[in-house]
Amino acid sequence: MIKNSDISALAANFREYITQNKIEEERDQLIEDLTSRNQDLNQFAYITSHNLRAPLSNLIGLIDILDYDVLDEYNKTIVDMFRDSAFKLNETIYDLTQMLSIKSDKKLNIENVSIGSIFKKVCNYFNKQIHKLGIYIHTDFQCETVPFPKSYLESILMNLMSNSMKYHSASRPLRIDITTRLNEDGKVTMIFSDNGIGIDLNKHKDRIFGLNQRFHSHVNGSGVGLFITKTQITSMGGKIAVESELDKGCTFIVTFK
Structure with missing residues (x-):
């Protein structure tokens, strides 16, 4: 003879098992999605920073060899603004590269x-x-x-x-x-x-x-x-x-x- 209380307890345990199993499946799927998105984001940031560094270095180099003294005041102001913007962008890219290296360097040479x-x-x-x-x-x-x-x-x-x-x-x-x-x-x-x-x-x-x-x-x-x-x-x-x-x-x- 199976008591109603036993059936109720069995049903409750089964429902708990189903709920727990569903939670674990959702958690695993969430981890997989987050891992994939994180990899895509890191790859995008890496490509962006490295593809920008070469042309930006060229621009800074061109500014440095520019004959600044032959320019009038108006063009000197423009060149100064251009130089400031280039250095700010270079600093931003450097910071981005540093943050990426911290996250990606799992084993560093100490x-x-x-x-x-x-x-x-x-x-x-x-x-x-x-x-x-x-x-x-x-x-x-x-x-x-x-x-x-x-x-x-x-x-x-x-x-x-x-x-x-x-x-x-x-x-x-x-x-x-x-x-x-x-x-x-x-x-x-x-x-x-x-x-x-x-x-x-x-x-x-x-x-x-x-x-x-x-x-x-x-x-x-x-x-x-x-x-x-x-x-x-x-x-x-x-x-x-x-x-x-x-x-x-x-x-x-x-x-x-």
Whole structure:
């Protein structure tokens, strides 16, 4: 004899099984759709960025060899606007490429990288701006090497340097201090500070490392440099923090795993 309660329990279990099976099928289909869309989006962004870089580099090169002195004021203004637009587009493409590389680099070559040599390379890249702004740079690399991907470390220092130069104070020469040390727990900490215009952390602390975030309207920028920096550091198990006051500068504390 089968009791009605047993039939009811069996039916309930069967309905639960059907519902659960349907949920799992929908989940698997959703994962498949999202994976496919993500691959298509990455491929589109990769092709777009790489196909634009070559002609854009050619345009920037043509601007550089242009005989600027023979132009009248009107045409000089047009060329200056064209140059600014070209550099902004180049910066946008560079940021896009960086974000794609972070997402696609599953296995990065981690090696003991010399912070001093990487920073020297970064300073050579910004050589014109350093001399133009009269930047004073002080380094104290108590810990000379760090186990980290070389390309990521170069990108981090590039973004921090660029950030300091963009937001320097017009009332005093820019000073940049970089120190490294080995903590008691065996981790390397890098402290990157400047005496620029600073950031109001009471207003913007939660958005400092957000995507497309800008905190000073008078400076041109894409607002993704610090986002990329944090993503690169945290993807390797590290941490980054910021200390800042308006008109007193910024200090970024990076702790490598």
